[in-house]
Amino acid sequence: MLLAFLAVIALAIVRLRNLFGVVMLSGIYSLLMASIFVILDAVDVAFTEAAVGAGIATILMLGTLALTTSRERVPMHTPLLPLVVTFITGAMLIYGTWDMPAFGDAAAPPNRHVAPYYLERSLPETGVPNVVTAVLASYRGYDTLGELTVIFTAGIGVLLLLGRRRERGDGRATTRGSGA
Amino acid sequence: MEFLVGHYNYWIFVFLMMLGFYVVVARGNLVKKIVGLNIFQASVFLLYISIGKVLGGTAPIIVDGGGPATYSNPLPHVLILTAIVVGVATTALGLSLVVRINEAYGTIEEDEISGMDKEP
Amino acid sequence: MRHHVILRVIAKLGIPFIVLFALYVQFHGDFGPGGGFQAGVIFGAAFILYALIFGLDNALEAAPMNVVVAFIAIGLxxxxxxxxxxxxxxxxxxxxxxxxxxxxxxxxxxxxxxxxGVGITVAAVMIAVFFTFADRGR
Incomplete structure (x- = not known):
């Protein structure tokens, strides 16, 4: 049911030309996704999605709209070729789902590989009851370090691209982009 | 019928992914393209989390002396948790590129930008 | 938004609790849902709300840009x-x-x-990105 809502909102995002409305709808889309994550037992992920998707991403997009324009022009060329491409790709992906395990199957390969080890051993080995935290920080520490580096790099990139090189020393010393 | 119930969620994810893909390919507005990329990305998140769901399971937080309860698979949660935050950081990078493009060309429509590039 | 009394009062009331909640999520993440990524984002959201309601200049006084940028590196x-x-x-x-x-x-x-470390970097990146976007708009 919620998935159907999600599909409807995504369709509305595609149809709408007012970018302000598009951004608002994408915020609602994120909030719906967060509730679906709760239903799918991923509370940590839902937490993140609600804070990030409905909060920060929406604000950043609104900030971009304030700096640019909020109307989308009607494209000049016909969308026939993209439609054909998406239909073919979608059909191939749906054909691929035939081999997927059924929803919620405890015996599916992804749920039998390392997950039982984590669920059994994480509490005695790390003393942390939240398995997601234990796996995130300990078992997959390298991965998380890499992800954090990506966030670091993206943040530095934004500062370099948009940071104002201000020579006036007015005490606030905003970002000084050195690369540009 | 059983097959339908077990797989319709994948089909919705494919539908969402293709909507995002269509927006990225067919629309010329750069902000709209980024929203489309986010929809695309969100469908992948949903796919991962729904693979990790175990029917009858609960969230993977082990309670003291809870006994052998069934938990959903924590591994996709970890992957997607980091991916969401990385996603918003890269979205911010894309949006800042859009802002710079708007400052340089005065527009965020792809057609007009490539038209300007062709003129000497 | 300087003259919206309701917004100002509610924000003033709410922001300390948002920060407190972020700290709770940060340090209670071992036992309940939560952790560095979520806490960082919530912490950043508190500052962004402050900047939205009380203006960027006040927010920059509370969190100077060079300090925020330093914290990006400190977390990592x-x-x-x-x-x-x-x-x-x-x-x-x-x-x-x-x-x-x-x-x-x-x-x-x-x-x-x-x-x-994760929480510090994520929060600092979110705050820094928002501040640069807002600074660009002036």
């Missing part, structure tokens, strides 16, 4: 530093078991520190 260095500390104490890189005499206590300590 804390994470990497925990790995190096484990290395120096005789374990593998990011093997927190070496951080304390008892491997389980070491793991717990390591996870706490690493999550703190």
């Amino acid at each position: 260095l804390l994470f990497a530093g925990v790995g190096v500390a484990a290395l120096l104490l005789g374990g593998n890189y990011l093997d927190y078991g070496a951080l304390a005499d008892d491997p389980v206590a070491g793991q717990h300590l390591g996870i706490l520190l690493v999550e703190l």
